[in-house]
Amino acid sequence: xxxxxxxxxxxxxxxxxxxxxxxxxxxxxxxxxxxxxxxxxxxxxxxxxxxxxxxxxxxxxxxxxxxxxxxxxxxxxxxxxxxxxxxxxxxxxxxxxxxxxxxxxxxxxxxxxxxxxxxxxxxxxxxxxxxxxxxxxxxxxxxxxxxxxxxxxxxxxxxxxxxxxxxxxxxxxxxxxxxxxxxxxxxxxxxxxxxxxxxxxxxxxxxxxxxxxxxxxxxxxxxxxxxxxxxxxxxxxxxxxxxxxxxxxxxxxxxxxxxxxxxxxxxxxxxxxxxxxxxxxxxxxxxxxxxxxxxxxxxxxxxxxxxxxxxxxxxxxxxxxxxxxxxxxxxxxxxxxxxxxxxxxxxxxxxxxxxxxxxxxxxxxxxxxxxxxxxxxxxxxxxxxxxxxxxxxxxxxxxxxxxxxxxxxxxxxxxxxxxxxxxxxxxxxxxxxxxxxxxxxxxxxxxxxxxxx
Amino acid sequence: xxxxxxxxxxxxxxxxxxxxxxxxxxxxxxxxxxxxxxxxxxxxxxxxxxxxxxxxxxxxxxxxxxxxxxxxxxxxxxxxxxxxxxxxxxxxxxxxxxxxxxxxxxxxxxxxxxxxxxxxxxxxxxxxxxxxxxxxxxxxxxxxxxxxxxxxxxxxxxxxxxxxxxxxxxxxxxxxxxxxxxxxxxxxxxxxxxxxxxxxxxxxxxxxxxxxxxxxxxxxxxxxxxxxxxxxxxxxxxxxxxxxxxxxxxxxxxxxxxxxxxxxxxxxxxxxxxxxxxxxxxxxxxxxxxxxxxxxxxxxxxxxxxxxxxxxxxxxxxxxxxxxxxxxxxxxxxxxxxxxxxxxxxxxxxxxxxxxxxxxxxxxxxxxxxxxxxxxxxxxxxxxxxxxxxxxxxxxxxxxxxxxxxxxxxxxxxxxxxxxxxxxxxxxxxxxxxxxxxxxxxxxxxxxxxxxx
Numbered sequence: 001x002x003x004x005x006x007x008x009x010x011x012x013x014x015x016x017x018x019x020x021x022x023x024x025x026x027x028x029x030x031x032x033x034x035x036x037x038x039x040x041x042x043x044x045x046x047x048x049x050x051x052x053x054x055x056x057x058x059x060x061x062x063x064x065x066x067x068x069x070x071x072x073x074x075x076x077x078x079x080x081x082x083x084x085x086x087x088x089x090x091x092x093x094x095x096x097x098x099x100x101x102x103x104x105x106x107x108x109x110x111x112x113x114x115x116x117x118x119x120x121x122x123x124x125x126x127x128x129x130x131x132x133x134x135x136x137x138x139x140x141x142x143x144x145x146x147x148x149x150x151x152x153x154x155x156x157x158x159x160x161x162x163x164x165x166x167x168x169x170x171x172x173x174x175x176x177x178x179x180x181x182x183x184x185x186x187x188x189x190x191x192x193x194x195x196x197x198x199x200x201x202x203x204x205x206x207x208x209x210x211x212x213x214x215x216x217x218x219x220x221x222x223x224x225x226x227x228x229x230x231x232x233x234x235x236x237x238x239x240x241x242x243x244x245x246x247x248x249x250x251x252x253x254x255x256x257x258x259x260x261x262x263x264x265x266x267x268x269x270x271x272x273x274x275x276x277x278x279x280x281x282x283x284x285x286x287x288x289x290x291x292x293x294x295x296x297x298x299x300x301x302x303x304x305x306x307x308x309x310x311x312x313x314x315x316x317x318x319x320x321x322x323x324x325x326x327x328x329x330x331x332x333x334x335x336x337x338x339x340x341x342x343x344x345x346x347x348x349x350x351x352x353x354x355x356x357x358x359x360x361x362x363x364x365x366x367x368x369x370x371x372x373x374x375x376x377x378x379x380x381x382x383x384x385x386x387x388x389x390x391x392x393x394x395x396x397x398x399x400x401x402x403x404x405x406x407x408x409x410x411x412x413x414x415x416x417x418x419x420x421x422x423x424x425x426x427x428x429x430x431x432x433x434x435x436x437x438x439x440x441x442x443x444x445x446x447x448x449x450x451x452x453x
Numbered sequence: 454x455x456x457x458x459x460x461x462x463x464x465x466x467x468x469x470x471x472x473x474x475x476x477x478x479x480x481x482x483x484x485x486x487x488x489x490x491x492x493x494x495x496x497x498x499x500x501x502x503x504x505x506x507x508x509x510x511x512x513x514x515x516x517x518x519x520x521x522x523x524x525x526x527x528x529x530x531x532x533x534x535x536x537x538x539x540x541x542x543x544x545x546x547x548x549x550x551x552x553x554x555x556x557x558x559x560x561x562x563x564x565x566x567x568x569x570x571x572x573x574x575x576x577x578x579x580x581x582x583x584x585x586x587x588x589x590x591x592x593x594x595x596x597x598x599x600x601x602x603x604x605x606x607x608x609x610x611x612x613x614x615x616x617x618x619x620x621x622x623x624x625x626x627x628x629x630x631x632x633x634x635x636x637x638x639x640x641x642x643x644x645x646x647x648x649x650x651x652x653x654x655x656x657x658x659x660x661x662x663x664x665x666x667x668x669x670x671x672x673x674x675x676x677x678x679x680x681x682x683x684x685x686x687x688x689x690x691x692x693x694x695x696x697x698x699x700x701x702x703x704x705x706x707x708x709x710x711x712x713x714x715x716x717x718x719x720x721x722x723x724x725x726x727x728x729x730x731x732x733x734x735x736x737x738x739x740x741x742x743x744x745x746x747x748x749x750x751x752x753x754x755x756x757x758x759x760x761x762x763x764x765x766x767x768x769x770x771x772x773x774x775x776x777x778x779x780x781x782x783x784x785x786x787x788x789x790x791x792x793x794x795x796x797x798x799x800x801x802x803x804x805x806x807x808x809x810x811x812x813x814x815x816x817x818x819x820x821x822x823x824x825x826x827x828x829x830x831x832x833x834x835x836x837x838x839x840x841x842x843x844x845x846x847x848x849x850x851x852x853x854x855x856x857x858x859x860x861x862x863x864x865x866x867x868x869x870x871x872x873x874x875x876x877x878x879x880x881x882x883x884x885x886x887x888x889x890x891x892x893x894x895x896x897x898x899x900x901x902x903x904x905x906x
Contacts, residue, residue, distance in 0.1 A: 025800070025824050112845045118834060120844055127856055128826060208856055229857040250879040257881030347478070362905070369874050369906055371478050373581060379905075381571060381877025390885070391573055391873065392565045392895040403580055403661055403870040404682040404858035417856040420844065421822050424834025426703040428710030432843070442845040452815070452832075453822055 006164065007193025017129065017156060017206045019186035024128045024154035026184040032103035038181035039099035039146055043092045045177040046142065049169075050088045056169040057083035057138060064162055073162070081162055083138040091139050098146040101394045104412040105152045106453075113443040115432075117425035121449055124416040126152035127208040131200050133222065134213040136160025141170050144211065145188050147395055149178060151415035154187045156207065158197055160214075201226035209415070211398055216325065231414055233401040235325045236266030237351040238383045241342040241368065242282060243359035244275040250380055251282055251358045252289050257382040258356070260293035264327040266399060267354045267376075267386040271322060273342045276335040279303065283333070284310045295329045302335040322349040339364050343371045350374060352401050354386040375401055375408035421453055459617065460646025470582065470609060470659045472639035477581045477607035479637040485556035491634035492552035492599055496545045498630040499595065502622075503541045509622040510536035510591060517615055526615070534615055536591040544592050551599040554847045557865040558605045559906075566896040568885075570878035574902055577869040579605035580661040584653050586675065587666040589613025594623050597664065598641050600848055602631065604868035607640045609660065611650055613667075654679035662868075664851055669778065684863055686854040688778045689719030690804040691836045694795040694821065695735060696812035697728040703833055704735055704811045705742050710835040711809070713746035717780040719852060720807045720829075720839040724775060726795045729788040732756065736786070737763045748782045755788040775802040792817050796824045803827060805854050807839040828854055828861035874906055 008016070046053070064081055067073035110122035130153045134140040141159055148155035159167040171190040179185050191200070200207060204227045212222040212232050220234035240258055242251045258269035274283055283306050287297055297314040298321050299307060307314050314333075321332035322345070336342045339357075346355050356378035357368040365379045376386040386409060388396025393411030400406045406414035431438050461469070499506070517534055520526035563575035583606045587593040594612055601608035612620040624643040632638050644653070653660060657680045665675040665685050673687035693711055695704045711722035727736055736759050740750055750767040751774050752760060760767050767786075774785035775798070789795045792810075799808050809831035810821040818832045829839040839862060841849025846864030853859045859867035884891050 025796075025826070029823050114838070114843065114845065118838075122861075229855075247879065253881055254879065257883050261881070261883050261886075343478075366906060370482050373478070374872070376873040376875065378875040379877060381875055381880045382882050384882035385567070385571075385875060385877070385880070386873070390567065390882075390893065392567065392893065392897075402682075407871050408575075408873045418860050419827070420829040420839070420861045422829065422831040422834055422838060424832060424838070426700065426707065427834045427838070428706055428714070429835050429837035429843075430710050430714050433714075440843065440845065444845075453819060 008191040008196040010199055013191060013196050013199055016189040016191060017200075017203060020129045020154035020156055020189050021206055023184040023186040024126065027149070027154055027187050028105070028126045028128075028152045030152060030183065032105075034182050035103070035150055035152070036099040038178045038183045039095055039149060041177040041181050042142070042146065042174050043095040043099070045173045046088060046092045046095065046170075049173045050085065052169050053083060053088060053138075053166065053173070054085075056165040057081075059165040060163055077136065077162065080137050081166075083166060087138065091142050094139065095142055095146045098143075098150050098395060101150060101412060103150070104416045108449060109418060111444070111447040111449070113441050113447045114422075115427065115438070115441050118427055119423045119447050119449075121421045121447070121453070122418050123421055123453065124413075125419045127415060127417055129154045129156065129207050130209045130211060130415065131156040131158070131207045131228070132211045132213075133158045133197055134160065134211075136162035138163060138166045138170065140213065141167050142174060143395075145171075145174055147397060147412060147415060149183060149187065151412050153415055154189075156189045156191055156200065158191050158200070161192070164192065201228065204228045213398065229405065231400050231402070231406055231410055232398050233266060233351070233353055235351040236268070236353040237270045237323065237325050237349065238267055238353050239271045239273055239342075239346050239350055239355045240269045240383065241336070241339070241346070241355070241357045242272070242274040242278070242286070243339060243357055243361060243364050243368075244277045245361040245364065246278065246282065246358040247360055247380075248282055248285065252286050254356070254358055254380070254382050255286050256289045256293055258384055259290060259295055259331050260329060261382075261384055263329040265384060267383050269331070269356075269383050270325050271349070272331055272333045273336050273345060274303070274333065275339070275342070276302065276337050279335050280306055283307065284312060287312055287314070287333070290331060293329065295331050298330060298332045300334040303333045325351075339367060343368060346372050346374070353399065354378065354383045356381065356383050375399070423452055461644040461649040463652055466644060466649050466652050469642040469644060470653075470656055473582045473607035473609055473642050474659055476637040476639040477579065480602070480607055480640050481558070481579045481581075481605045483605060483636065485558075487635050488556070488603055488605070489552040491631045491636045492548055492602060494630040494634050495595070495599065495627050496548040496552070498626045499541060499545045499548065499623075502626045503538065505622050506536060506541060506591075506619065506626070507538075509618040510534075512618040513616055530589065530615065533590050534619075536619060540591065544595050547592065548595055548599045551596075551603050551848055554603060554865060556603070557869045561902060562871060564897070564900040564902070566894050566900045567875075568880065568891070568894050571880055572876045572900050574874045574900070574906070575871050576874055576906065577866075578872045580868060580870055582607045582609065582660050583662045583664060583868065584609040584611070584660045584681070585664045585666075586611045586650055587613065589615035591616060591619045591623065593666065594620050595627060596848075598624075598627055600850060600865060600868060602636060602640065604865050606868055607642075609642050609644055609653065611644050611653070614645070617645065654681065657681045666851065682858065684853050684855070684859055684867055685851050686719060686804070686806055688804040689721070689806040690723045690776065690778050690802065691720055691806050692724045692726055692795075692799050692803055692808045693722045693836065694789070694792070694799070694808070694810045695725070695727040695731065695739070696792060696810055696814060696817050696821075697730045698814040698817065699728075699731065699735065699811040700813055700833075701735055701738065705739050707809070707811055707833070707835050708739050709742045709746055711837055712743060712748055712784050713782060714835075714837055716782040718837060720836050722784070722809075722836050723778050724802070725784055725786045726789050726798060727756070727786070728792070728795070729755065729790050732788050733759055736760065737765060740765055740767070740786075743784060746782070748784050751783060751785045753787040756786045778804075792820060796821060799825050799827070806852065807831065807836045809834065809836050828852070876905055
């Protein structure tokens with residue numbers, strides 16, 4: 001674990017954030033070609049410096065092994081921490097793929113000729129300084145840093161302490177490559193120690209956005225302890241509702257995929273709702289397939305009766321099951337009397353992340369998709385599709401369950417905000433108000449920025 | 454003032470918010486034609502019920518007059534409270550103009566064919582329940598309620614207590630007209646009393662967005678005391694920077710307009726920065742025109758020296774002047790040594806609202822527009838143009854100085870969020886992962902929603 005003398009102290013943190021802020025104003029103006037060239041150089045440096053990376057990672061792995069022996073770390077965590085040749089190649093390709101994405105900065109999202117020689121533009125611009133706090137995986141730092149640089153943002157990086165040595169080397173390779181290609185010095189900053197995170201959360205004048213990754217408890221802690229906007233979700237209580245007109249095979253296979261394929265995923269099914277009118281005919285086959293996949297079912301009394309009458313033994317659900325995010329393959333099951341009860345249940349107990357309906361009834365689907373208040377709603381497909389890569393967004397910054405700014409899987413567009421830019425020729429408001437006010441033209445077509453920004 | 458027995462109690466508030474939440478799910482699905490017809494009926498009812506409105510307003514005016522006599526209310530506030538025939542006609546036209554705006558709900562902002570028979574759409578959807586807390590003006594309630602209904606949101610309305618009687622009658626006219634045209638009952642709710650606001654701020658599971666209007670202190674109080682997203686700004690410390698290559702006439706007229714035309718506006722100039730190299734030639738004429746307009750200048754030592762050497766007496770600026778939002782015609786003036794100092798000053802002391810540069814130098818303008826981190830940046834025009842109506846947004850919900858969600862003047866688009874809707878045909882994720890993974894098509898063209906939502 002991290003020793004206290006590694007931690008970033010308050011004065012050091014303030015200096016780093018201030019340097020990032022200054023760099024961010026320059027970085028915001030960096031042309032796409034500079035940012036892409038710099039990212040390609042990062043990709044190259046990561047492969048050419050592979051020995052230094054692996055040596056650093058071996059130190060982290062050594063510390064991890066000692067912790068495993070003491071029972072203080074899981075083997076699963078240690079295996080995610082491991083960096084080898086093929087992982088390094090994968091990281092390098094990932095950074096290159098970020099270089100290949102469209103530049104999210106400088107897109108005109110609104111333009112209008114307010115009057116002659118008075119043109120208004122709404123443009124996408126970087127946030128400024130983003131703080132990213134992430135798990136102990138060697139690919140997390142280069143991924144987040146690449147996305148931030150691509151979107152013109154300076155970034156404060158705080159990784160899991162188990163990856164301390166790897167992150168230090170990774171960051172120095174990355175920072176050097178970026179500066180060598182003209183990215184302002186100080187655009188990426190590495191900080192260490194939990195105390196630094198606590199201080200960072202209070203820097204709402206300096207840090208413009210926080211991206212936390214990690215456990216739900218951790219994300220919730222961040223959301224609850226800062227005034228800085230946060231992109232993320234703290235829980236994924238996702239439902240599948242099997243409607244009375246569900247196709248039986250779809251119901252069985254989609255429920256199986258959504259619960260079994262990756263049980264710990266935020267977008268896996270956490271609660272199954274089934275229409276009581278088809279439960280006697282459909283639930284036994286859905287349940288059999290899930291149990292075959294190793295799922296423990298926890299059923300409402302009516303579902304339990306149906307299954308036990310077919311000789312399928314299941315546990316009884318408790319009241320807290322409807323609000324519990326089981327990350328292991330456990331599944332609470334509830335009978336509902338029709339779609340309205342299903343929608344009400346989801347809107348009441350869900351986490352507004354991703355919910356699906358299985359039905360051949362187009363009107364029922366429409367009602368569900370419209371009335372379920374979640375970031376993703378799905379008809380006849382697995383909840384597991386709710387993901388930035390699968391949604392074609394290129395790279396996923398996170399999945400947001402907020403309604404403001406970015407909702408659902410967030411790509412690079414989540415790392416930019418907008419700014420109004422008005423070009424005038426000496427106009428004053430007094431001419432446009434009162435009795436003899438000049439009218440505005442408010443003409444939408446043919447307004448071009450022509451290198452004025 | 455409001456008597457305590459008028460206040461909305463806790464149980465009553467919860468019932469109202471719950472009713473609004475239920476209504477919001479139906480209202481979200483209301484077609485544009487229904488919403489527009491309902492708004493037109495509201496416009497008609499406001500004119501046909503003018504006697505009831507004026508009678509209610511007379512009660513409020515009577516109470517206001519008594520308060521003025523006791524020195525507890527300003528005449529300015531009372532005059533804004535007044536409702537007469539022409540004001541009623543104006544309100545009615547305003548509601549009709551909201552009906553004429555484009556529907557912000559249901560716009561497809563992203564669509565992709567993920568695979569055969571698997572289409573993804575990102576659609577604009579209402580927030581759900583919006584709480585609006587606004588000043589004592591008879592036009593505020595119908596304006597905010599119209600914008601919320603138009604954007605498919607239920608709304609909790611809390612008006613200034615001085616307009617209590619007027620708001621009650623206005624709300625009952627409005628609610629009745631909406632319901633008569635098929636808008637779900639309970640979509641608009643009127644609440645009263647300050648205690649109700651405090652309770653409302655804690656209802657982050659039920660209320661999706663808060664729009665506060667009123668004094669800066671009030672907005673700041675709201676922002677500081679809720680976890681619900683807030684659209685608004687708590688201060689408008691807007692700057693004009695007169696560059697060394699400013700056109701003298703532009704500098705004089707724009708500064709005059711920005712400070713004098715409406716001093717209390719959030720987008721009026723609050724601080725003047727001038728390049729020291731042109732201050733001796735330009736500042737005296739700018740200052741003379743401002744003083745002629747009744748402005749009290751508070752100058753940095755160098756600016757004071759220049760003006761006093763021309764026989765123009767001014768006050769000395771204090772350190773707090775650079776962070777004070779003078780709503781009366783007072784203007785701190787500071788000499789800066791070039792554009793970099795101006796930009797640094799604005800980014801340090803400004804409120805990220807609206808800032809302008811006066812210059813004939815296109816490169817200087819470009820630098821200023823890019824590096825000043827504000828919601829609106831302006832070249833050679835008055836800061837007072839930063840406004841939803843002038844920007845052609847149709848109707849202004851507010852001006853946001855947040856970087857997330859909506860930034861700058863916010864129109865109807867600020868009252869909607871987005872939702873991903875995925876239409877499948879039984880697909881499971883397992884087929885798209887691993888060694889023999891099916892590739893995604895991720896095809897952008899020709900994807901149509903075709904009445905499926």
